Amino acid sequence: MGELTSLRDTVRQFVEERDWDQFHTPKNLSAALMVEAAELLEHFQWLARGDAAELGDAKLEQVRHEMADVLVYLIRLADKLDVDLHAAVLEKMVLNRAKYPADKVRGDARKYDEYPQD
Amino acid sequence: MGELTSLRDTVRQFVEERDWDQFHTPKNLSAALMVEAAELLEHFQWLARGDAAELGDAKLEQVRHEMADVLVYLIRLADKLDVDLHAAVLEKMVLNRAKYPADKVRGDARKYDEYPQD
Amino acid sequence: MGELTSLRDTVRQFVEERDWDQFHTPKNLSAALMVEAAELLEHFQWLARGDAAELGDAKLEQVRHEMADVLVYLIRLADKLDVDLHAAVLEKMVLNRAKYPADKVRGDARKYDEYPQD
Amino acid sequence: MGELTSLRDTVRQFVEERDWDQFHTPKNLSAALMVEAAELLEHFQWLARGDAAELGDAKLEQVRHEMADVLVYLIRLADKLDVDLHAAVLEKMVLNRAKYPADKVRGDARKYDEYPQD
Numbered sequence: 001m002g003e004l005t006s007l008r009d010t011v012r013q014f015v016e017e018r019d020w021d022q023f024h025t026p027k028n029l030s031a032a033l034m035v036e037a038a039e040l041l042e043h044f045q046w047l048a049r050g051d052a053a054e055l056g057d058a059k060l061e062q063v064r065h066e067m068a069d070v071l072v073y074l075i076r077l078a079d080k081l082d083v084d085l086h087a088a089v090l091e092k093m094v095l096n097r098a099k100y101p102a103d104k105v106r107g108d109a110r111k112y113d114e115y116p117q118d
Numbered sequence: 119m120g121e122l123t124s125l126r127d128t129v130r131q132f133v134e135e136r137d138w139d140q141f142h143t144p145k146n147l148s149a150a151l152m153v154e155a156a157e158l159l160e161h162f163q164w165l166a167r168g169d170a171a172e173l174g175d176a177k178l179e180q181v182r183h184e185m186a187d188v189l190v191y192l193i194r195l196a197d198k199l200d201v202d203l204h205a206a207v208l209e210k211m212v213l214n215r216a217k218y219p220a221d222k223v224r225g226d227a228r229k230y231d232e233y234p235q236d
Numbered sequence: 237m238g239e240l241t242s243l244r245d246t247v248r249q250f251v252e253e254r255d256w257d258q259f260h261t262p263k264n265l266s267a268a269l270m271v272e273a274a275e276l277l278e279h280f281q282w283l284a285r286g287d288a289a290e291l292g293d294a295k296l297e298q299v300r301h302e303m304a305d306v307l308v309y310l311i312r313l314a315d316k317l318d319v320d321l322h323a324a325v326l327e328k329m330v331l332n333r334a335k336y337p338a339d340k341v342r343g344d345a346r347k348y349d350e351y352p353q354d
Numbered sequence: 355m356g357e358l359t360s361l362r363d364t365v366r367q368f369v370e371e372r373d374w375d376q377f378h379t380p381k382n383l384s385a386a387l388m389v390e391a392a393e394l395l396e397h398f399q400w401l402a403r404g405d406a407a408e409l410g411d412a413k414l415e416q417v418r419h420e421m422a423d424v425l426v427y428l429i430r431l432a433d434k435l436d437v438d439l440h441a442a443v444l445e446k447m448v449l450n451r452a453k454y455p456a457d458k459v460r461g462d463a464r465k466y467d468e469y470p471q472d
Contacts, residue, residue: 020225025169027162041152067203074189081178085185107136107137163385238356254459261403263401269391276388277384291380303428311443318406329365
């Protein structure tokens with residue numbers, strides 16, 4: 001079993017034991033994911049770059065936990081919508097390669113910025 | 119090799135081929151992750167629940183791509199900060215189990231809400 | 237003096253007294269605004285509608301403070317970019333009226349959803 | 355009539371003409387506000403500081419519109435929850451002054467960062 005499937009089962013069991021599935025509409029989960037993403041960003045907002053050295057060990061630990069929270073909600077949302085996250089990323093990377101040809105966008109900040117990252 | 123490690127390598131190669139690593143400070147990546155999370159939420163904001171049936175096939179496909187974008191930036195951020203996402207989720211789930219004991223929070227929306235999801 | 241100009245001056249003085257202008261790049265301020273918007277959303281994420289009655293007095297007070305935080309950062313960002321917020325809203329409402337003609341989109345959730353709120 | 359009250363009436367009329375009030379639960383409005391805040395952040399995410407000069411005129415115009423969108427949703431949310439935004443900011447600034455005494459936090463990035471901006 002792949003890592004993401006295994007994590008999905010861990011999260012699913014956690015939710016079932018608490019009878020929280022009733023709150024987990026995709027709409028609510030995407031809002032929760034966003035809130036966690038903001039808590040992650042909060043650690044970086046006044047830093048210059050946010051590298052591990054600038055964060056320091058204590059903050060890095062908190063960042064690690066916020067990253068886990070984001071992934072937990074993403075995995076949970078994928079479970080509710082029957083999305084295979086691993087396949088979705090591979091598929092999206094194919095689209096990204098077509099959209100941003102390496103020889104055209106290489107190292108070009110302006111081009112990088114022009115091509116929106118959707 | 120685990121799925122997440124394999125995806126990390128795919129994303130890393132994509133970035134290297136475009137010489138985009140220079141833009142990928144953890145701060146910028148966490149902002150980009152947030153923007154993708156908002157694009158995901160945008161699909162749900164006026165819906166009642168956002169289930170697959172309410173979304174419809176075309177929107178579900180877009181949602182799938184936004185979910186992939188979120189995971190790509192999360193994987194990239196983990197790569198830059200040397201975070202093992204799989205281990206981080208397992209560790210966080212242990213903390214969550216201690217924080218939200220199943221017998222105390224079971225099916226209780228108020229309690230659920232009181233215990234912040236950090 | 238208009239309310240927004242007066243609030244701008246209040247916030248400006250607060251920042252100057254603390255010598256915090258150095259942290260207030262537009263980039264940092266837009267990230268901070270986003271984080272406050274997420275703290276606002278957090279209060280609503282597991283609620284059905286989030287009306288005043290569902291929130292209750294204590295939560296409504298917190299919501300009020302988060303709304304103030306969002307406005308403070310928006311006013312500060314406008315100050316740094318020399319944007320007249322009052323004029324910007326009036327101008328945007330003209331664009332919105334042209335984009336969503338009342339007789340075409342009236343009460344239509346699908347149409348409402350199709351026309352993105354950018 | 356104050357600027358914010360006048361803008362509230364403009365937005366209210368726009369919504370009523372389109373019969374969109376039915377979609378405007380506080381929960382939905384806070385999600386919409388967040389999405390607009392992310393569209394604002396998107397313009398800055400790969401920039402160094404995001405000053406007017408770095409943005410350029412065309413992007414600054416877009417940023418101005420996103421800022422207007424954020425304020426429109428904030429004003430609309432305040433209308434639905436009967437919040438006086440002007441009074442809320444004045445009240446919050448009193449709390450902020452007590453929380454961040456100028457002589458203790460002056461120009462100190464570390465202190466600034468320690469005191470969370472909630």
